[in-house]
Amino acid sequence: MKPRNLRHFRVFLAVADLGTPTAAAARCGVSQPAVTQALSRLEAAAGGALFDRRRKGFFLTDRGLLVQSRLRRGMERLDGALAQVAPRLVLTATSAQLQALIAMVETQNFTLAARALGLAQPTVHRAITQIEREAGRPLFDRSAFGVVATRPCRDLAQAARLAFAEFDQGEAELADHDGREVGRIVIGALPLARSVILPEAILGFRARRPKTIIAVLDGPYDEMLAGLRRGEIDLIIGALRDPQPIADVVQEPLFNDQLAVLVRPGHPLAGQGTVAPAQLVTQSWAVPRRGTPARTQFDSLFAARGLPLPDSIVECGSVLLMRELLRRSDMLGCISGQQAGAELRNGLLSTLDIGIDWPGRSIGLTYRRDWMPTPGQRLMLGELRRAGAEVAERSA
Incomplete structure (x- = not known):
């Protein structure tokens, strides 16, 4: 559903809640023609009707229900974080500004952020300046050593990452609804999993989903955990940590290893x-x-x-x-x-x-506590659990 117009997303959710463009226009502070235009563009991007238009009101289609679920999860997370920085940002922040903010948080440098986004440096600088002006306060501390995000800025960037991940998953679910394979599954794999569980699980998944992109990442656990919490990694498989590293993830044991x-x-x-x-x-x-x-x-x-x-x-x-x-x-x-x-x-x-x-060491899955997997991700989870159960049976 790209490009992502956050105002259009809010209009869509208002129509879904209230059932009429007139009421949605009043809630969002826009004209009724603006609501009609927003819905038309969203439906074009979604590849089909999101509402069944009747005399008694607008009712979500099956496609609309899929879109509503992901947009609501993403926008509630994002709007809550925007309001914490400055309530006005809920009305003014754009997805382009938030992408620039994320890149700046990660790179701490305008040139590197622009390169990561494929944009000119003045474009990124202007986006950050605009969002800071609307916030009424600086979101970055400038020094001779770089541009460092403030704590509210880091929290907003984290919320935006996870919101965008929800939007990505919504696109994958729409494709699945239409019988197409779109999107990718990103797995963080610790050493044991790469040789014992993943090969069998991937082959089982590939037999049913031959076109879905699977990305397997390796690296230090702390780096992969950070990627998981940012929404860049869908799940981690490998040795579980005791105690659990942080409250916003779930650890699911599969088998014990010695x-x-x-x-x-x-x-x-x-x-x-x-x-x-x-x-x-x-x-x-x-x-x-x-x-x-x-x-x-x-x-x-x-x-x-x-x-x-x-x-x-x-x-x-x-x-x-x-x-x-x-x-x-x-x-x-x-x-x-x-x-x-x-x-x-x-x-x-x-x-x-x-x-x-x-x-014994507990080997298993780690994923975000509030993660709602797509059908493809659920299939991969099933294959990983099946492969883990077979290892546990062989080790018994």
């Missing part, structure tokens, strides 16, 4: 039976990075026994890099047994017996 200590075949320690933890202190290790659940368990292995951590550590989250480090040296690796399943089955690595039972 760590393993891995070595190359023929490693000097492999033929000694059970290796005591004290012997492990002097070894060289490849382990997950700090802050991950796996690394916490690795560190606890030594701390719980009053032992120092090994002083020769390479931090890596890639099983491929770990495999090559272990194959070419006497290093030890600590990683998920599920994640290294292919290497273990093919004899590329072996498990070292250290005589302890690792506590």
Whole structure:
């Protein structure tokens, strides 16, 4: 439904609530012809009628109900944030100004913001100046080191991101209503999920939705969590955090996973039976990075026994890099047994017996608490849950 005219969205919602263009015009402070024009443009963008026009009033069509649901969620979030900055912004702010504001919050530089949006720098500068003038206060602190958003500005940018994400999902739902595949599903994948769950889930999804774009992102958990909360990522799959990182996300467990200590075949320690933890202190290790659940368990292995951590550590989250480090040296690796399943089955690595039972790590899904997935996203969730259930059954 692009381009996105926020005034038209508010007019549409007023007609949906009140049932007549006349009442909607009075609520929105516009003329009745302006309401008619707004509805006409929205229906053209939506690809069909949004209202069934009868003598007794305007009634939403099935297509209109889809649009109403997403626009209401997005606009309620956005208007609440605009009103917190300045009530006048509810009437004056445009989607172009909000896109410029988001870009400025993220880049802290007019040139970089303009480049991110594909616009000229004066265009972005003018948009920020206009929205600050309407707000009656500065939204950015200017300094020699850059342009830094104030707290109200950051909150508004966050609300605008999530509102725009709702509008994107509305477009995907309209396409689904018409039997078309539009949009994309963005998954943040932590290391274990990339090799154990995602391949099967994606293939199951692709068999039913061959054209929907699937984007799989990797990176540090904190970066992906930030992307999830901004609406840039739909869900994260991987090791869940304990305690839960923040209240506005939901963690859904799928199965438990256990760590393993891995070595190359023929490693000097492999033929000694059970290796005591004290012997492990002097070894060289490849382990997950700090802050991950796996690394916490690795560190606890030594701390719980009053032992120092090994002083020769390479931090890596890639099983491929770990495999090559272990194959070419006497290093030890600590990683998920599920994640290294292919290497273990093919004899590329072996498990070292250290005589302890690792506590299980909970592997699952993380998504926004108020997320309302599209049909395509619900299908992907189902495939991920199915793949997770199969892993849990194999591990039982």
